[in-house]
Amino acid sequence: MEETIVGHTALKAGIDIALYDILGKDAGLPVYQLLGGASNSIKTDITISIGEPEQMATEAQQYVSSGFSQLKVKAGIDPHADEQAIQAILNTVTPTTEIKVDANQGWTAKQTIAIMEKFKGTNLDAVEQPLPYWQHEQNKLIRQSITQNLMLDESVHSPSDAMTAIKNGEADLINIKLMKSKGIFGAEGINKIAESAGLNCMIGCMAETSIGICAAVHFAAAHSNVAYCDLDSFMMFKQPKWLLDKGFTQEQDRLQLSDKPGLGINVNF
Numbered sequence: 001m002e003e004t005i006v007g008h009t010a011l012k013a014g015i016d017i018a019l020y021d022i023l024g025k026d027a028g029l030p031v032y033q034l035l036g037g038a039s040n041s042i043k044t045d046i047t048i049s050i051g052e053p054e055q056m057a058t059e060a061q062q063y064v065s066s067g068f069s070q071l072k073v074k075a076g077i078d079p080h081a082d083e084q085a086i087q088a089i090l091n092t093v094t095p096t097t098e099i100k101v102d103a104n105q106g107w108t109a110k111q112t113i114a115i116m117e118k119f120k121g122t123n124l125d126a127v128e129q130p131l132p133y134w135q136h137e138q139n140k141l142i143r144q145s146i147t148q149n150l151m152l153d154e155s156v157h158s159p160s161d162a163m164t165a166i167k168n169g170e171a172d173l174i175n176i177k178l179m180k181s182k183g184i185f186g187a188e189g190i191n192k193i194a195e196s197a198g199l200n201c202m203i204g205c206m207a208e209t210s211i212g213i214c215a216a217v218h219f220a221a222a223h224s225n226v227a228y229c230d231l232d233s234f235m236m237f238k239q240p241k242w243l244l245d246k247g248f249t250q251e252q253d254r255l256q257l258s259d260k261p262g263l264g265i266n267v268n269f
């Protein structure tokens with residue numbers, strides 16, 4: 001179907017999510033059940049922002065001590081500093097902590113291969129979007145040269161992007177974000193294509209509040225092919241308790257959905 005309004009994917013996601021909430025309420029089902037209902041809870045990682053390597057390592061250890069077992073380390077400004085930060089984190093956190101590095105389109109293929117070679121055999125198990133989103137050809141070369149998984153984020157916004165990337169052998173994992181995919185409907189398409197090709201997905205976030213995150217938790221919980229969740233943005237917001245019942249509860253790294261119909265969110269106007 002040709003779109004009359006191009007872009008504005010986050011705005012479209014808001015409408016899509018509201019429609020899934022209505023569909024769920026109409027059917028008397030929580031959205032995760034409406035979508036197939038593999039589970040009603042998920043485990044999320046937590047993001048370590050770029051800073052001084054020692055400070056990043058301290059922050060990482062604090063999160064691990066408070067119950068997180070998966071970390072996403074932001075990188076991509078200075079490959080040398082990124083390497084130091086990854087090393088400092090690996091030296092500091094519990095050995096079972098799973099680590100992914102998100103280079104946010106900031107590395108070259110050569111830098112990516114060298115950095116991942118350095119951390120071969122460690123708990124750093126994936127690199128996310130090292131190259132600019134439009135640089136497709138070298139992703140295949142990276143995959144052939146590293147032992148860790150290559151995850152695409154900015155290169156995949158839609159089911160057709162996912163189809164192209166997978167056909168060209170560019171990815172081991174795809175990071176789906178509802179704000180890129182225009183909501184749950186687009187995310188379903190990306191995940192189905194990935195699953196058919198034997199690839200797992202991560203569901204990530206931009207800077208959504210708990211409403212957007214709740215929709216993403218429903219989507220992730222419904223699909224066993226969504227192997228990883230990076231749904232931590234709501235933790236950065238101050239949220240007055242009286243405003244809304246956010247549809248899920250958090251215990252350490254686990255987000256547990258309510259079994260109320262739709263998203264399960266109550267807004268107290």
Ligand SMILES: [Mg+2]
Pocket residue numbers: 102104128129153154175
């Ligand atoms: Mg990313």
